[in-house]
Amino acid sequence: MNKRNLTVDVMDLLARIRANTPSEEEQALLETAINAILFITSTGQRYAFADFLKYLESSSPPPVVAAFKTREEAESWLNNHPEPPDSTLVLIADRYHTVAYIRELNHRRLLPLTVIEYHLGRLKREGLPPAAASFNTREEAESWFMNQSAPPEQTFIQIASDDYLAVFHRNVNHRAIYPFSMALDEEEPGEGDS
Secondary structure, three states: OOOOHOOOOOHHHHHHHHOOOOHHHHHHHHHHOOOOOOOHHOOOOOHHHHHHHHHHHHHOOOOEEEOOOOHHHHHHHHHOOOOOOOOOOOOEEEEEEEEEEEEEHHHHEEEEHHHHHHHHHHHHOOOOOOEEEEEOOHHHHHHHHHHOOOOOOOOEEEOOOOOEEEEEHHOEHHHHHHHHHHHOOOOOOOOOOO
């Protein structure tokens, strides 16, 4: 399905539902949804939205908007950004963080999240497929991964008989290798609750 047509079709559907909804409160909610899609298309976010839809259909880790080697680099980016993207995810030394930004107070923080740990735990619970490649050392694995011209979003590998996940964050051209030993075995809070 064409993503350009998809957004137009969704906006048309929401507009028809809104026209047939007697509740003013529900009409306002539907108008907000229409405006959110209009925001996506009018700010040039259509491809990013299409990529996000692909992520939702995949079993890949959540996308990030930036990757930094050190906390200092990330803090510099955050403090110099004219309007940081609130609630988005960034990587600092390959660990997930969320951006907290309150515009009215110019409050900016980077908060660590256990996103990759939960992701690895979910993959373990589902059962790991055979490794795509095996290496004796992490250096060999990193060299192999860096030399992949178009790596998949995630690849199961082994290093010295231990399981790892090689993750390629395409939108920021960043590659990270995570050991399954850091996986959290429990489900994320709210998962499986009834």
